[in-house]
Amino acid sequence: MLWSLMMMAFHVKQKPIFLIIIQLINSFSTITNSQSTLCRTSCGSIPIQYPFGIDDGCGSPYYRYILACSDSQKLELRTPSGRYLVHNITYYDPHIVVTDPFMWNCQDGDNYRPTRPFSLDTSKRFKLSAQNEYLFFNCSEDKVIVKPKPIFCEHFPERCDSSCDSASYLCRHLPVCSFAMSGSSCCSYYPKATESLRLMLQYCTSYTSVYWRNVGAPQPYDQLPEYGIRIDFDVPVTTRCLQCQDQSKSGGGTCGFDTQTQSFLCLCKEGNFTTHCKDYDIARHNRNVHVIAGTVTGISAFGALGIGAGIWYIKKVRAKAPVTCGVQNNENRLF
Known part of the structure; x- marks a missing residue:
């Protein structure tokens, strides 16, 4: 100059x-x-608002370096376990939904790929939503407590023990592809911490995450299950x-x-x-x-x-x- x-x-x-x-x-x-x-106020079709920013110095410093916008306008979330494609961000009910390409999906059927546990940096004011439910496949019953849970535990998983529910609703009604698996066992589990996910995967072949999306309909039809990981965040x-x-x-x-x-x-x-x-x-x-x-x-x-x-x-x-x-x-x- x-x-x-x-x-x-x-x-x-x-x-x-x-x-x-x-x-x-x-x-x-x-x-x-x-x-x-x-x-920038958007990445592709996803709006970027406070407390987030995709340019350094924008938003809150609590979420610095968390989001990245690729050259192809794909928004990604950085976590200790990798980078994950952001499906959407909701600000009025603060949460992010991400997809994990390593998790089981309907196209896999009984063919399980190597996977890794999803983890969060909790210092960034993130937490796994209570609306998530994890499905584990082909778990070793010698290492994992696989047994049916009462209906009460489906609604209040935090008040039940750490066993994996083999009679859960989602195992019997997989979203989108109910008959994708023929000879595999399934159980539903809500982890209290990332470490419990890692331990479960040592004794199970694969897993996937389903979150209950609020659709605004009258109860009990106010939520629908969809594949993805819901992450709740705080707005400073x-x-x-x-x-x-x-x-x-x-x-x-x-x-x-x-x-x-x-x-x-x-x-x-x-x-x-x-x-x-x-x-x-x-x-x-x-x-x-x-x-x-x-x-x-x-x-x-x-x-x-x-x-x-x-x-x-x-x-x-x-x-x-x-x-x-x-x-x-x-x-x-x-x-």
């Missing part, structure tokens, strides 16, 4: 100095104003974030954070602030903080220095250049 300023100075004879200064200021404004536009709500998103304060901004200090920032079209948009008097940040996405870190300060150096250089050249009414010859040319 500084080099471009110097090159513009060589053409000082072509334009008045005030026009050059205006161009420099406009270029600098474009750079600083572009900070808030780096927060702060006063500053609410003020930042307030539409009455200059149209509202986007909640984000400084990529180095992880302190709160309100990302606005005008720049970054510590409270809300248009709050010019309280700790304005659009010229001196590390901007979001980390791709243009330090540009604001460098841009201000470049403008100052450019103006000084132009003035110096202007003072020494002879007046020739815009005519350039071998005596007054700059190079």
Whole structure:
């Protein structure tokens, strides 16, 4: 950028100095104003809202580096056990549904593939939903307690022991493909922790996850089983974030954070602030903080220095250049 300023100075004879200064200021404004536009609001058809972000510095720092948007616009969730395709995100009933390609599916039938247990980083305010139900296939009855459970346990699994229910509704009515398995045993199990999933898979051939999706119909038809893993998440709500998103304060901004200090920032079209948009008097940040996405870190300060150096250089050249009414010859040319 500084080099471009110097090159513009060589053409000082072509334009008045005030026009050059205006161009420099406009270029600098474009750079600083572009900070808030780096927060993408969707990946494919899935909306990205607070507390999540797919660009660094967007959303809440509690969920930093959790979501990734591929070049093909596929949203993925990062966990300690791998990356999983996100099926949808619901914000009013905060949860994410992901699919695990290693889990058993209807097309597998009795052909079980090598699988691995799904795990979560609980420090990220995630937890496996109680609406998940895991089906394990061909378990060793010498190692796993496989027996029918009472109906009470289907509705309140946390109040029952850790046995695997061989008479569960889902084992008898597999979603989409009830007759996909012919000679395999099945039992339903709700893990209290990721470690219990890992232990179960040591003694079972494979497993799959089914979650009960709320469809809004009258009970008992208000939920339908679908394949996938439901993950519940918390939405960190702060006063500053609410003020930042307030539409009455200059149209509202986007909640984000400084990529180095992880302190709160309100990302606005005008720049970054510590409270809300248009709050010019309280700790304005659009010229001196590390901007979001980390791709243009330090540009604001460098841009201000470049403008100052450019103006000084132009003035110096202007003072020494002879007046020739815009005519350039071998005596007054700059190079």
